[in-house]
Amino acid sequence: MSDKSVSQQDRRRKRALIVFQVLLYSYLLGLFLVQLHMSHERGW
Amino acid sequence: MSTLAQKPPGSFGGYDAHQDHSAQAQKRADKWMIPGTLLMGTGILGIIGFPLFLWGLRLQVNAAKAGLSVRPVIVTLIGYLVIIDSTLNSAGWMMDLVANHTLINRLITAGWGAVFDGGYFWHYNEIWVGGTGAPGEKAWQISLIMVVFCGRMAAGIGLLQMKRWGQQWLIVFCWMGLIVWIGYNLNMTFYGDVRYANITFPVWGWWIYDIFYITPFLAIPYLHTVNREIFSD
Numbered sequence: 001m002s003d004k005s006v007s008q009q010d011r012r013r014k015r016a017l018i019v020f021q022v023l024l025y026s027y028l029l030g031l032f033l034v035q036l037h038m039s040h041e042r043g044w
Numbered sequence: 045m046s047t048l049a050q051k052p053p054g055s056f057g058g059y060d061a062h063q064d065h066s067a068q069a070q071k072r073a074d075k076w077m078i079p080g081t082l083l084m085g086t087g088i089l090g091i092i093g094f095p096l097f098l099w100g101l102r103l104q105v106n107a108a109k110a111g112l113s114v115r116p117v118i119v120t121l122i123g124y125l126v127i128i129d130s131t132l133n134s135a136g137w138m139m140d141l142v143a144n145h146t147l148i149n150r151l152i153t154a155g156w157g158a159v160f161d162g163g164y165f166w167h168y169n170e171i172w173v174g175g176t177g178a179p180g181e182k183a184w185q186i187s188l189i190m191v192v193f194c195g196r197m198a199a200g201i202g203l204l205q206m207k208r209w210g211q212q213w214l215i216v217f218c219w220m221g222l223i224v225w226i227g228y229n230l231n232m233t234f235y236g237d238v239r240y241a242n243i244t245f246p247v248w249g250w251w252i253y254d255i256f257y258i259t260p261f262l263a264i265p266y267l268h269t270v271n272r273e274i275f276s277d
Contacts, residue, residue, distance in 0.1 A: 010269050013268060013269055014265050014268075014269045017264055017265035017268055017269070018265055020264075021261060021262070021264065021265065024222070024261060025261075027226070028225065028229065028258065031229045031230070031232075031233055032247070032251050034233060035232070035233055035236060035240065035247045036247050036248070038233075038236050038240075038247075039236075039240060039246050039247045042236075042237065042241070044236070044237075044240045044241045044242070044243075044246040044247070
């Protein structure tokens with residue numbers, strides 16, 4: 001395998017992992033918003 | 045500085061001297077960063093530990109600028125970060141788990157509960173093991189301290205020593221954080237009436253406090269794509 005294809009593979013891998021992180025943090029943000037909504041609904 | 049003439053016969057001269065100086069510089073920096081990290085891991089003494097850590101980091105950066113082979117800064121930051129994460133969580137939870145009737149715990153933990161997390165205030169010290177009475181919380185404490193934080197601390201030490209097993213195990217323990225944060229937050233949401241009702245800063249207070257513990261996730265892309273050859277077998 002050439003150096004070029006390895007670095008491309010690395011780039012793709014890094015991009016996929018960053019996309020995954022964005023999804024994960026979006027999920028956490030979603031949970032935060034759900035809790036905030038519940039807080040207003042239930043008068044916490 | 046050593047010279048080729050000062051080295052014993054059979055050594056690699058300048059290369060050996062460079063290696064020696066690099067190891068000494070790394071050790072000198074770690075001598076500041078280790079106590080700094082341990083103090084930060086206690087939470088309350090973090091204000092003393094933080095400047096010690098920064099001083100050690102400065103020594104390491106200066107050594108790198110002087111051309112010595114020291115640890116990459118990103119590895120240093122990730123390694124010490126996961127150790128602080130593990131020690132902070134373990135110290136707080138161990139107090140609740142085994143020292144739940146002490147005066148200091150009833151003051152700090154239950155006081156913290158009244159402000160940020162009702163799980164540490166509501167019916168506190170009323171279940172048979174003492175400490176938090178929040179549903180599921182004891183199970184999280186025991187399993188995460190024993191499985192995740194102990195292992196993550198060991199992996200962080202291995203990473204700081206630039207060992208291959210340290211890098212590999214830290215990947216494993218950072219991914220375990222996925223289970224931890226998805227599960228723990230769902231628990232917080234489902235039992236929100238226990239955790240967030242009648243406290244000083246409901247919901248956002250807990251998130252501001254805890255968001256820093258979620259940061260080890262950020263290490264995952266680096267750990268997966270770093271050149272593994274920089275870590276030794």
